[in-house]
Every structure is written in C-alpha cells, then in structure tokens.
Amino acid sequence: MASSITARSVSARQALGSINEGLDRLCANTIEVYTGRVGDASARTALRAFTDGLALNGIVDPERFTPSVVESSLDLYLDGLQRPDQ
Template sequence: MPKIVDYDARRTAIGRAVARLIEREGLGAVSVRAVAGEAGMEPSTLRHYFPSSDEMLGFALSLLRRDQEARLAALPRTGDALADLRAAWLQSMPLDAARRTECHVWVAVTAAARTPLLRGMLEEVDEGLDHLSRATVAACGVRGDAGLEAMGLRAFTDGLALNAVTQPEVFTPELVERLLDSRLRRLRDEGAAGGR
C-alpha cells in the first residue's frame, strides 16, 4: 500500500526548518541540503516541494505571517483604539521565541530580496506595517503631516525590531515595550496638544 503523504504538513515542516536555520545560523546557512537535514528529509524530497530557494524563503515568510495574523485575530478588542493598536504593534516585535524567529526571517529576507517573488511578499508585509502606522497616528489625533508622522513611526518600529534581534541583551523585551510605549505616548500627547 502506498504511503500517504500530507503535502501541506511537509511544506510547513520545510518552512519551519528554513526559519530555524535563519535564526540560528543566518540566511547563508539556507541550502537545500541544510534545510532537508533540518526538516528530516532527503534533499530530493525537498526539491519536489520547493524547486527554488526563493520559493522556500517565500513560503517560510508567508508561514510566519500567517502565524502573526492568527495572533492578531485572537487579540481581544478593548474598545480603546490606541490600546488595541499597541497590542497589534507588540505582535510585530520580537518579545518571545516565536516573534524573534519572525523578525529574524523578516530581516534576512529583507536584506536578500532580489527577485520579484520575494520583493512582492515583502511589499505585502510593508503594506500591513504602513497601515498600522497610519492607523496609530490617526488614533493619536496627530495634526499636521500625518503621512510624515506615520513614516517616522514605521522607521522607529522597524529600527526597534532590528535592534531587538541583533542586540537582544540590550534591547530586552521589557525595554522594547517601554520604548514603544514612550513613542506612542509622545504621539498621543502631540495629538492632544494640536487639538487645543
């Protein structure tokens, strides 16, 4: 009797293996042989699921995005727009093992994206973060150039996430939360001052 293979489970195992390798050893460690070993399968099997390394990287990124989207969907809504947006921002920060892995993969793919496939996937990630930035600035009631403020918030949060994955001993989860809260407080205070 032929063995029944769960195609989606195999692809997921490969995507998770790619993410673990990137976090542990960097993007340079991602090869067909290394990923196959990490996933516990033969290289020829891996090639059947992902003919190119870009497809493998893209799937790993999309898998981690789905994880993040599931966490966001599960967040309780408080009715306080800024509190809810803060909770969403925290899901994009490397505050635990899962979110650290997501940030490592995002940074690695961002640095290496040279093909339309990977650039397109990163554009989707960027659109989500840009939307979150604009929504946060609007919830804070910031007057003046809201687009510029949203870009500034995006640059701040990207930098915060990058520092947290490259210097975790300095940018601890507690410090990341404090810095994010400080930035949101300043935006809210600016919005309140502008409305007077």
C-alpha cells in the first residue's frame, strides 16, 4: 500500500495498476465461485476492501492480526457469501 501512495514513475504506476487489476479479477472470480453471480461489482469491491483491510492490519498490527487470524477471518467472510448450491 505504501508503494501505491509513493509511486512516482509511470512504470511504477503501470506495474501497480497491473497488480490491482489482477487482484480485482481474483476477487471477481472468487465472488463468482462462491455466489454464482457474474459481474457483481459491489460484492467484488466489498471483498477487495475486506482483504485490503486484512492485509493492512496484518502489517500494522501483526501481533493481533496473525496469519491464522487473517485466514480465519477470510474464511468467515467467504462462508457468509451465498453459494450457488444453497
């Protein structure tokens, strides 16, 4: 996240743009798998915000947001999504 804030060069911004596009696609695919909804921009954005928040907290407060806490939090979030077979 610090890289995103401090990126000054065109090439750095392009690289970060590619990373962000990939993360957005990952979130979109995850939403599709978990809900069966294709192109649900709101759900994709919510998942991205949630995972970005987990990542930030893992960096800022690693004693509280341990890898196991981050993993269980993400599992709980994903379990809360409506799956296509439900």
